Amino acid sequence: MALTVQIRQPGGPEVLEVVDRPVGEPGPGEVRIRHAAIGLNFIDCYHRSGLYPLALPHALGMEGAGTIEAVGEGVSHLQVGDRAAYASNPPGSYSQARVMPAQNVCRLPDAIGFETAAGMMLKGLTAQYLLRKTLPVEGLQTGDWVLFHAAAGGVGLIACQWARHLGLRLIATAGSAEKCELAVAHGAEVAINYRTENFVERVKALTGGRGVKVVYDSVGKDTFEGSLDCLAPFGLMACFGNASGPVPPFAPGVLAAKGSLYLTRATLFTHLRSREATQAMANELFDVVSSGAVKIEVHHRWPLTEVAEAHRALEARVTTGSTVLLP
Incomplete structure (x- = not known):
């Protein structure tokens, strides 16, 4: 079981609910990851409000970092125990643990901490495709x-x-x-x-x-x-x-x-269309962060159970830098 934030209907932050859900085992092409930190992004608000519709009920969150707990058939780039991070569809990172497609999950270099990774994958890969590809x-x-x-x-x-x-x-x-x-x-x-x-x-x-x-x-x-x-x-x-x-x-x-x-x-996930494209973009992000050319600053932290307050702050535009939820 894992605490997970989901919505049953579109609306404001009040529709966010924390439930305890079974996690299960990964199938072919999937992994199970236990989150150490979860990224908060404006796209999460679009999903919650219905601007970007989801099949309901649905968990939210597109970005996270943690440890691989199980690996499904056909996954060769990750192993149990690996530190990993991702920006990925479908939404579901607002959770203590989840099963998800492995395609966009990348092994995390030891030099980059979990909170940093959770605060940079979707945002950093977005900056990469904008400045380098768009x-x-x-x-x-x-x-x-x-x-x-x-x-x-x-x-x-x-x-x-x-x-x-x-x-x-x-x-x-x-x-x-x-x-x-x-x-x-x-x-x-x-x-x-x-x-x-x-x-x-x-x-x-x-x-x-x-x-x-x-x-x-x-x-x-x-x-x-x-x-x-x-x-x-x-x-x-x-x-x-x-x-x-x-x-x-x-x-x-x-x-x-x-x-x-x-x-x-433009959208990020058009660029993350394959395992190879994802890894190439992530490698460039990891390089500029590891070198110090780009510093990821996590300015705000909320417990996962206070996700509604985090959404209110984001939509009020009172946040700066990256915001993470802690499971």
Whole structure:
């Protein structure tokens, strides 16, 4: 048996319930992992609210770290006793232990602790596919400007550091002076408080009127139009979340009028399409973290049984860095 957080219907944090469920044995291609720490992410709120529908009842959580307890037939990259971490479908990491597909579970280097791993797998792999794979048609070179919204969050603080490591000039946006200072301390060249400044005007001023090559936007409808106005000709608008709600429909001709722009709605799990792709991305993440180029900062911890309070804090945007649940 294992304590597990599930929902029976979509709604606010009040629909989260902690139940004691049987875990069972792994089948072919599966492992059983006992969690030491669990990552909290905005996608969990989308699942809980019904924005991203699940077959109900369903456990939540996409990210975790712990120890492999059992290995199913056909799994060769993991063994009982291995330290492991993952970002993976289907949801279910909000638990003391679970059986899950092994494809996206990676052996964790000894140098990386469980809380660090739980706070970095989904967020760090997201930063990896954005900065390394989600690129404008002209590519990104040292010295290029990029704009990253919500840069003081879990993904954002990793992206600030990774962009600096790559030689990119990252413009961050955040919702308070303190969050802006945090983004700059983690590698952003400039941070814009979107509550007190017009981020479009500031971006144009910083780039000499040209704009940035890429906007990485997890905010959604509140920033979408302004983000398009920040792009240089042939620039890429990379949407990867909907924290303020989904972007309303718009005419593709807008992209032409604003400079032959490109638009993508990227998702992590398209990139984690195979064991080999997952491991290659994880290896790059492990390397930048182990080298110290990217530091994972776990700023908030909640017991698993207080998950509703953790969701409220995340949605109120009072968290920074990574948040973990402790089973």
